[in-house]
């Protein structure tokens with residue numbers, strides 16, 4: 001059955017490229033169903049059902065409370081207040097992230113790969129994030145081709161990058177290049193020409209795919225021109241997938257490095273909706289509750305296109321307590337090696353950690369706003385290192401830190417999560433393959449983050465999700481409300 005379906009697939013593909021979306025597969029007693037390799041068509045097929053689901057959720061459960069917000073939470077950044085809708089991933093404090101319901105190990109097993117036994121290709125995850133379904137190899141391959149077709153960077157963007165001050169941080173260059181691409185926004189053009197609000201998701205999808213397609217080329221251009229002082233650009237290899245091409249265009253061809261980049265680009269994509277880069281992107285792009293029935297309260301949306309909103313997300317990712325922490329970790333590790341050497345003992349490491357804390361700094365790569373256990377993205381990267389670089393000194397140092405830092409952070413009595421996060425390990429893998437310029441690392445994070453936040457952006461427009469527009473209060477207003485509550489409780 002499987003062989004027959006494969007033959008039919010290749011016949012249909014060979015017969016007419018335009019019919020690529022009409023690949024047919026047989027499903028035993030369930031009869032025949034059509035599956036598509038066209039991502040936009042697959043998405044379009046899902047949208048009406050999800051719109052209905054949201055309307056039903058609102059109609060049947062709209063008045064139920066998901067949680068309260070205390071004065072402490074309002075002052076503390078609304079931490080833990082369940083007040084936002086985000087479909088592409090969900091974060092459990094103990095277990096870590098699940099993308100559309102799948103854990104990282106499950107995705108390493110299920111998603112299509114570039115080679116037997118290798119790491120998943122990010123294109124497969126993009127299909128999953130957009131549609132909620134694990135793609136077939138043909139579907140992931142179709143995404144690879146679509147991204148390849150749209151990857152060419154306009155000359156003006158390259159020129160603009162080459163005019164940047166040599167000390168401009170690579171993340172500033174990334175955000176600037178993304179903004180420069182905005183001139184081609186199909187959503188902005190559609191809005192100007194009066195597109196109907198129920199159709200917003202379509203140009204948002206097109207912009208998102210265009211941007212995702214170009215991001216590896218932008219990142220490689222930043223790397224070769226700025227970080228590497230003017231090296232010539234390298235054209236993409238048409239035989240490679242999107243993630244591997246990023247490493248290739250940066251100048252790396254080692255198969256291990258390509259695999260590492262595929263994995264890196266897969267696991268950094270999404271971390272539910274409230275983190276800085278996701279939320280900033282979401283806020284800038286948010287629209288009105290156009291599709292939701294019975295809108296009762298006002299919102300103040302922006303409806304910025306995917307280029308503008310993703311640039312907002314990237315300026316947030318560039319902060320040292322968020323995505324830039326991967327750069328900070330490398331600098332901190334370099335300090336450890338310079339001051340204590342490579343054959344460091346646990347005692348020497350403890351001393352170094354304490355001196356970092358005593359000088360009023362954070363230990364980068366440890367702690368998290370939501371997670372309360374070791375980040376599974378850290379564990380995944382440690383597993384990759386154990387397989388590909390078990391004797392690498394930086395890997396051994398990072399493993400030793402895992403034995404030392406959590407106990408010390410617990411002793412401070414204030415750190416809610418003493419365990420390592422994703423940023424504690426990514427630099428080890430990059431350094432091993434020769435990508436030693438740590439101020440570039442967050443750009444790689446940003447390229448991956450696009451897959452998550454832009455997939456959610458398409459759904460946010462399809463579902464007509466509004467901006468989170470919390471009611472702010474002054475201290476005086478909070479004091480007044482608290483006193484009112486106290487007196488009504490004592491009556």
Ligand SMILES: CC(=O)SCCNC(=O)CCNC(=O)[C@H](O)C(C)(C)COP(=O)(O)OP(=O)(O)OC[C@H]1O[C@@H](n2cnc3c(N)ncnc32)[C@H](O)[C@@H]1OP(=O)(O)O
Nearest residue numbers: 321322325362363364365366367368369414415416417421
């Ligand atoms: C992709 C990502 O964004 S993952 C996070 C990357 N960032 C880092 O690795 C930087 C180091 N870590 C941190 O600064 C924090 O743990 C954050 C920013 C990630 C989370 O911050 P919060 O949610 O405020 O953490 P938490 O509630 O545990 O903070 C309580 C106290 O512990 C401190 N703390 C938390 N983590 C650390 C740490 N790694 N080193 C030292 N102190 C820490 C906080 O600074 C805070 O101190 P304060 O009360 O004196 O201000």
Ligand SMILES: O=C([O-])CC(=O)C(=O)O
Nearest residue numbers: 270271274275276369370
């Ligand atoms: O979830 C967060 O707040 C930060 C984080 O790990 C991410 O965005 O990947």
